[in-house]
Amino acid sequence: MNKAPVIAIDGPSASGKGTIAKRVAWLLGFHYLESGALYRLIALAAQRRGVSDEKGLAQIAAGMDVSFRGDEVILEKQDVSDQIRSEECSKRASEVAKLPSVRTALLARQRAFRQPPGLVADGRDMGTVVFPDAALKVFLTASPKIRAERRYKQLIEKGMNANLRALSRDLEERDARDANRPVAPLVPAPDSQVLDSSALSVEAVVERIVAWCRERSLGGRS
Secondary structure (H helix, E strand, C coil): CCCCCEEEEECCCCCCHHHHHHHHHHHHCCEEEEHHHHHHHHHHHHHHHCCCCHHHHHHHHHHCCEEEECCEEEECCEECCCHHHCHHHHHHHHHHCCCHHHHHHHHHHHHCCCCCCCEEEEECCHHHHHCCCCCEEEEEECCHHHHHHHHHHHHHHCCCCCCHHHHHHHHHHHHHHHHHCCCCCCCCCCCCEEEECCCCCHHHHHHHHHHHHHHCCCCCCC
16 A cells, blocks of 8 residues: 555544545645545436446446546536535435445545545545554544534535534434444544544644644645
8 A cells, every 4th residue: 555644534424524634635735535525426426327226336436437626526527516515415425335335446546545745535434444554543523513503504605405403313314324334334443533623613623633743743844
C-alpha cells in the first residue's frame, strides 16, 4: 500500500466530517477523499439504470465513470453535485453501503486516492477498513439533535425542502443501519481519537485535528 500519510475522519451522518475533512486537507496541502460521495454516486447511477440487485450494483461501483473537479462531482460527464446531496439519495446510499460486494468493489478505487504528500479521507470505515494504517484516526460525532439541525440548515440553505422531524427520524434509522450492518459497521477504530463536536465550532474542530497532525509530524503546509 502507498505509504503517503492518511488522516482518516469517520463518523455518523451529519456529524460535520465532510466540512472538517475538506478544511483539514486544505490546511495540510493534502488530497481529499469524500468516500460517501462514491456511495451516493452508485445510488444515483443505479436509479438511472434501473438496477437494484447486489451484483448489478457492484458492477456499477467498479466501472462507473466518475471524476471530481474541485467541488464538482461528475458522473458520466454530467455535474451531479446537487443531486447526490438530496436526502433521497443519502438514504439510498446508506442502503447500498451495507452490501459486501459493493464495498469490496470500491476498495481499490478509494485506496487509489492515497497519493503524496498525503490524504484526508472521510467516511464511516476509513480508519477501520479502507486505511487501517492511517497515521491519524478521528471519530467525529455529535448529538442526534445537533446533527439533525445541521442537516436541516444545509438543505434549507440549498433551497431544498426539509422537515426537521423527518430528518431526525431518518438519521436515527441510518445510524442504526450503519452501526449494525455485518460488514464494516460504523464504530470507532480502537486507536482513534473520538471527538464530540456538539458544542464546538467548525474552526475549533479543525484546529484540534490539525494540532494532532502536527504532534505526529505528518507534514503538509507549515
